Amino acid sequence: MMIRIEHLEKCYSDFHLDCTMEVPEGNVTALIGPNGAGKSTVFKALLGLICPESGTMELFGKPVGKLTREEREQIGMVLSGACFSSYLHVGDIPSVLSRLYARFEKKDFLERCRRFGLPMEKKIQELSTGMKAKLKVLIALSHDAKLLILDEPTAGLDVLAREEILDMLREYMIPGDRSILISSHISSDLEGLCDDLYLIDQGKIIMHEETDALLGEYGILKVTEEQYQTLDKTFVMRRKKESFGYSLLTGQKQFYQENTPQITLEKGTIDEVIMLMIRGEAL
C-alpha cells in the first residue's frame, strides 16, 4: 500500500477532520470535495506540514514521521499555491533540484520546460498562473518519484495544457509500481485519469467508489412527486428537492433502467454525484 490513512484527526476552531483512506500501488486515487472540505488538510498531513491530533498515516508502509530522506525523495508533490520562492528564476530551479533529489533528471526536466514554453530567464512571479502550474507539475515529475501527491495540479491551466499534463501523468503511471493521490475541481480530468475516488465533505469521507463504477453504475433519476411516492427506493442514496419533483442519486442505474423505464434517468457525472452526495439528503 502506498498510502494508508486511518482516522486521521485534525481539529481547528471551526473544522474537524476525521479521514480514513488508502491508495494502493499502481492506482490513481482522487480526493474530491467542495472548498473547505479538508482535502488540503489531508495533503498537508501526508507531507508532514501539520501535526494531526490522532490517527495513523503511512507512506510506503511506514509512519510518515519515520520516513528517511531517501524515502521522502520518492514523493513528488504539488501544493496548491505553493512553490519555490517567486523571486527565483525558472533557470535557477534545475541546479537547486539536483541537490535536493539524488535522482533528479535534469535533461528531461529542461526538455519538458522547453516543450511547455517555460522561459528560463523569467522570475517565477512573472509567469502566468498556467505557466506556474506547469512548472509545479514538472518539478513533481522530475525526480523519478514513486508517489505523486498533487493538490489541484491542473488549476489555472487551459484545456490543451491540462491534457498535456494529464498525458504526462498517464505516462508516469506506465511502469505500474507508482501511485498518484490527486485533488482537482475539474471532474473531466479525474474521469479520464483516476481509478477510484474518495469524496470528502466537512472533514469526513462520505463516499469511496471506483471511477468506472461511478460513471457506469451511478445515475440521477428525475422524478415527479407522484413517481417518487410509488418508486422503489431501495437503491436511492440521496434525494434533492427540485421544482419538478426530486433528483435522486442511485448507485444501481441498471435496476431502475429495467424496472422503471418510464422514469428519466441521466448518467451520473462526477460533478452531479458530488452535488447530490453533499447537497442531497439521505433517505
Place this chain on the structure above:
Amino acid sequence: MTGLLLKDWKLFRRQGRYYGFVLILACAMAFIGSKDFSSFITSYMTFMIAIFSFSSFTYDEYEDGMAFLMALPSGRRDYVKAKYVFSLLLITGGWIMAVILRFGFFLIRYSAAEYLEILPVEPVYLLMTLLYVECSFPVLMKFGAEKGRSIAFGGLAVIGAGVFLLAKSGIILPVFSSIDRLAETAPVPLLAGFLTVCAVILWISYRVSLRFMEKREF
C-alpha cells in the same frame, strides 16, 4: 542542505545591484569622513549583508512557499541548518570583503601600518552582527518573516537605547575600559572569550530555532 544553500545564494545574487549600491555608499561615506569614520565601511557593509539573512525568510514565505520548502525531502532540520550556515558564510564573507576594502582605503589615504593598528577591532563588528542575527533567528522561525523581523528590529532598537542610556549614565564605561585594557594586554584570550560566547549563543539559538520549526505548522 546544499540545495537550500544554493537557493538562498541564488536569491542573494539577484540582489547584486542593491549590494553594489551599499558598497558605493559605504565607500563614499568613508572617503568623506575622517579616519575613524572609515569603520563605517566594515560595520555598515557587514550589517547590510546580514540583513539579507532576514530577507531570505521573506522570500521563502512569499506565496506560501514555506509549506513547499518544508515538504521537500530536506525537511525542517536541514532548513534550519541551512539558514544558520548560510548566514554565517554570508556575514563572514561580507565582513572579509569589507575588511579588504577598508584596508585598500587605508592604503590610498593613509598607510598599511595605521590599518594594522585598528585591525584587532574589526572582528568586533563581525561578532556583534553574528550575535544579533543568531539572537534574531529563533524569533523569525517562530513568528515568521514579517512579524519576526519587526520584533528583531524592535529588539535592536531597545538594545541600542539601553546601551546609549548606560553609556550616558557612565555605568558601562568601566566595562568598556576593562575590555580596552584586555584588548591591549591579552587580545587573544579576549577574542577567544568572545568567540566562545558567540559559539554558545549560536548553539542555543540553533536548538531553539529547531524546536520552534519542528512545532510550526504550515
